Amino acid sequence: MSPLFNLLKTSEKSLRLGRLTLIKNQEQKVLDTPNLLAYTSRGCVPHLTPDNLSSIPLIGAINVTLEHFIDVQPPPSTQFPYGIHKFLNFEEYLVFIDVRDPGNLNLMSNNTDKHVSVYTAHGVRQVTSDSYIKYMNIYKPDIFVSLVDNITDEAPSLKRIKRSVDRTLRWLDDAIYHVKEGAQVFGVLTGHKNQEERIRSAQETAKRNVAGFVLNGKCLGSTSRECVDILKPSINHLPPNKPRLVYGLGTPEDILLGVSEGIDLFDTSYVLKMTNAGNAFVFSLDIKNDLDSFNRQQQIISLWDINYQNDARPLLAGCQCYSCKNHTRAYVHHLLNTHEMLATVLLMSHNLFHYTKFFKDIRESINQDMFSLKVEQFFRVYSDGEKEQKNLSSIILN
CATH class of the missing domain: 3.20.20.105 (Queuine tRNA-ribosyltransferase-like)
Structure with missing residues (x-):
């Protein structure tokens, strides 16, 4: 070989x-x-x-x-x-x-x-x-x-x-x-x-x-x-x-x-x-909006949060993983609170699926000569203030 x-x-x-x-x-x-x-x-x-x-x-x-x-x-x-x-x-x-x-x-x-x-x-x-x-x-x-x-x-x-x-x-x-x-x-x-x-x-x-x-x-x-x-x-x-x-x-x-x-x-x-912390990934490199219209968003959500106890949405809208196609945030929240092993199974399935998609989007952005723009959009949406500027200068401008 x-x-x-x-x-x-x-x-x-x-x-x-x-x-x-x-x-x-x-x-x-x-x-x-x-x-x-x-x-x-x-x-x-x-x-x-x-x-x-x-x-x-x-x-x-x-x-x-x-x-x-x-x-x-x-x-x-x-x-x-x-x-x-x-x-x-x-x-x-x-x-x-x-x-x-x-x-x-x-x-x-x-x-x-x-x-x-x-x-x-x-x-x-x-x-x-x-x-x-x-x-x-x-x-x-x-x-x-x-x-x-x-x-x-x-x-x-x-x-x-x-x-x-x-x-x-x-x-x-x-x-x-x-x-x-x-x-x-x-x-x-x-x-x-x-x-x-x-x-x-x-x-x-x-x-x-x-x-x-x-x-x-x-x-x-x-x-x-x-x-x-x-x-x-x-x-x-x-x-x-x-x-x-x-x-x-x-x-x-x-x-x-x-x-x-x-x-x-x-x-x-x-x-x-x-996953072990009860978090689900909700970030994306594939951002469609115009830069000027972006609002700050979360990279992850904690399914321990009581706000999700009646949330019938999937972990991430549009995600094609098994967890998102079959279960809700409320259900995963319930599983975490009852200490059921299925909670981390569903979260790991989603998070690993989502991370592979993140890398696929990175490869596509490089192939299309869009990496710098995608990174700038990412930090505009998911980072804040001083941290955003630091990362933007580190990754894009250097």
């Missing part, structure tokens, strides 16, 4: 419209970018069964986390002989594996030259480079991320930063050399907040035979703009013909910012966070 990433359209503002194609066992999987990787917990998209997930047609890729499987080592799942796709019933999707949970990267114990520490339901476990590659050769994912020595200290020494880059590159070399044919490796870019080390990490990783790149925006900067500015030295030294995945950018504003800086793939842990 050889991955192919085609850039279908680019612009001088770093916008990228691409297509990732993988052929495995004579089957082709295609993922248009910018796009999302569906977040999973313990091998399933939270709150959804495979049947629920199949009702969201725009989902093309799944992000699986080894951290959720290694309470016991070796993981019992490695005894299954037919690979991770069949084990998790994700055969129709592109399966992407990382060792850490992208929604939980702030938790970190000390790593060493021999292992990475991860958090499980039964405490901290250590994953060595040899064991990780062994598991990946058994699981046979489409893509996996090499081990990374992440730093969560606010002000690490230069020696610690350099050690992080060196360890990560060494583990990447191990993964590329020992992985069996059939799985592709994404390299991770490190360097914390040091520009020279971020450039070195990007340049050295780009020299390797990697299928793409991962940037972790967690613990970098107090705002999304600061985070992206720290990542830019890495992004600026990457080849254009390979996809870039970023962790830590989840809100609609974050996604638009990342896309404007040339990011291709995003995780969806933010969708789970909003």
